Amino acid sequence: MFGRWLKPNGANRSRTDTGGPGHLIDLRNVVKTYQSAAGSFTALKGVNLTVDAGEFVAVIGKSGSGKSTLINMITGIDRPTSGEVFVGGTPVHTLGEGRMSVWRGRNLGIIFQFFQLLPSLSVIENVMLPMDFCNMYRPSERHARALHLLEQVEMADQAHKLPSAISGGQQQRVAIARALANDPPILIADEPTGNLDSKTSAAVFQLFENLVNAGKTIVMVTHDNDLARRATRSVIVSDGEIVNQYLARALPRLSLDQLITVTRQIDRLTYEPGQPIVRQGAEAEYFYIITKGRVEVIIDQPGGGELIAEVLGEGQYFGEQALLGGGVRNATVRAAHDNGVVEVVALDRNEFHALLAESEGTRADVERVAAERRAANSDARAALT
Numbered sequence: 113m114f115g116r117w118l119k120p121n122g123a124n125r126s127r128t129d130t131g132g133p134g135h136l137i138d139l140r141n142v143v144k145t146y147q148s149a150a151g152s153f154t155a156l157k158g159v160n161l162t163v164d165a166g167e168f169v170a171v172i173g174k175s176g177s178g179k180s181t182l183i184n185m186i187t188g189i190d191r192p193t194s195g196e197v198f199v200g201g202t203p204v205h206t207l208g209e210g211r212m213s214v215w216r217g218r219n220l221g222i223i224f225q226f227f228q229l230l231p232s233l234s235v236i237e238n239v240m241l242p243m244d245f246c247n248m249y250r251p252s253e254r255h256a257r258a259l260h261l262l263e264q265v266e267m268a269d270q271a272h273k274l275p276s277a278i279s280g281g282q283q284q285r286v287a288i289a290r291a292l293a294n295d296p297p298i299l300i301a302d303e304p305t306g307n308l309d310s311k312t313s314a315a316v317f318q319l320f321e322n323l324v325n326a327g328k329t330i331v332m333v334t335h336d337n338d339l340a341r342r343a344t345r346s347v348i349v350s351d352g353e354i355v356n357q358y359l360a361r362a363l364p365r366l367s368l369d370q371l372i373t374v375t376r377q378i379d380r381l382t383y384e385p386g387q388p389i390v391r392q393g394a395e396a397e398y399f400y401i402i403t404k405g406r407v408e409v410i411i412d413q414p415g416g417g418e419l420i421a422e423v424l425g426e427g428q429y430f431g432e433q434a435l436l437g438g439g440v441r442n443a444t445v446r447a448a449h450d451n452g453v454v455e456v457v458a459l460d461r462n463e464f465h466a467l468l469a470e471s472e473g474t475r476a477d478v479e480r481v482a483a484e485r486r487a488a489n490s491d492a493r494a495a496l497t
């Protein structure tokens with residue numbers, strides 16, 4: 113496991129050979145450069161993104177920031193120039209066109225802004241099409257299944273109409289039923305409500321919420337910040353880069369520009385269960401944010417024993433006390449034994465101080481947390497003696 117790129121403290125710098133239980137969707141260093149007559153344009157600049165089963169992720173960002181390009185990497189509609197895309201463990205970036213379309217048809221439901229129903233087929237025939245294409249369900253079952261899906265989106269009574277005879281909102285509901293035809297675990301939607309009025313958008317969004325509650329995983333691009341807030345998580349795309357989600361959660365008072373800058377500066381590190389990340393008494397070099405797993409904050413006892421002062425999880429940070437104070441670690445922090453590989457992002461001392469100098473609010477937040485922890489630790493130490 114500990115191969116190349118070892119940091120002095122033994123952390124593994126690489127994201128690609130960490131192995132272990134995977135994320136449902138895992139984009140690793142994805143770069144997409146378009147070539148056109150006007151020259152080349154890099155729409156994704158080394159994007160890392162993970163999505164776990166059961167999440168409802170909203171992808172937001174300005175027009176032209178790279179949201180659709182990102183989505184097209186997940187669906188395999190387009191290929192990365194470099195980097196890797198894993199969906200349900202399948203290396204999507206390596207699939208040939210033939211295998212890709214069958215894989216996609218069975219594993220993903222895809223919903224676009226413009227519903228893309230086939231105009232010459234009736235509503236129910238549109239919903240049956242993916243089952244026919246991927247040869248899923250017995251032919252004799254397909255009609256009943258399609259009707260059942262149309263019932264779920266309240267469109268069963270229009271089943272025999274042509275798409276041109278129903279409204280935009282109704283067409284989108286049919287498109288959702290079609291996306292669900294093969295019962296895929298993942299739904300990918302690119303501005304599914306972009307062409308709908310606000311009331312119809314809300315209804316479609318409600319349908320998505322129901323699907324997430326029923327166990328689906330959804331990644332949805334949207335321009336609508338109100339809808340995005342109702343998702344379980346937002347991913348911000350800016351100029352072909354993704355703001356590190358844990359950074360945004362841990363330091364919520366940073367501006368979007370600051371988040372992008374810091375996202376570029378951070379190092380990603382992984383630690384095996386039980387492995388120390390910082391050691392009591394050592395000089396402090398980094399500020400850490402946990403992006404996966406749990407860590408234990410340990411105060412070493414004079415007699416050689418140890419006290420677990422705190423357990424921290426995803427989106428929480430550590431290492432701030434020594435950077436703000438005397439520069440020497442006053443506790444050991446290690447990857448918890450019981451919870452798999454721990455992933456963190458680390459910001460070095462100088463970058464950390466530069467960030468606090470730029471964001472007063474963040475400085476106040478971090479100093480408050482440091483003070484609370486210092487008080488709690490000295491209580492714990494007092495209890496030890």
Ligand SMILES: Nc1ncnc2c1ncn2[C@@H]1O[C@H](COP(=O)(O)OP(=O)(O)OP(=O)(O)O)[C@@H](O)[C@H]1O
Nearest residue numbers: 146147148153155174175176177178179180181182
């Ligand atoms: N086929 C292509 N050839 C060249 N450039 C492209 C191509 N597709 C997209 N781009 C460029 O890549 C950038 C990102 O495009 P993308 O469609 O991903 O943006 P978006 O965030 O989805 O925008 P919108 O919100 O308007 O849909 C844009 O600057 C766009 O012009």
Ligand SMILES: [Mg+2]
Nearest residue numbers: 179180181302
């Ligand atoms: Mg787009």
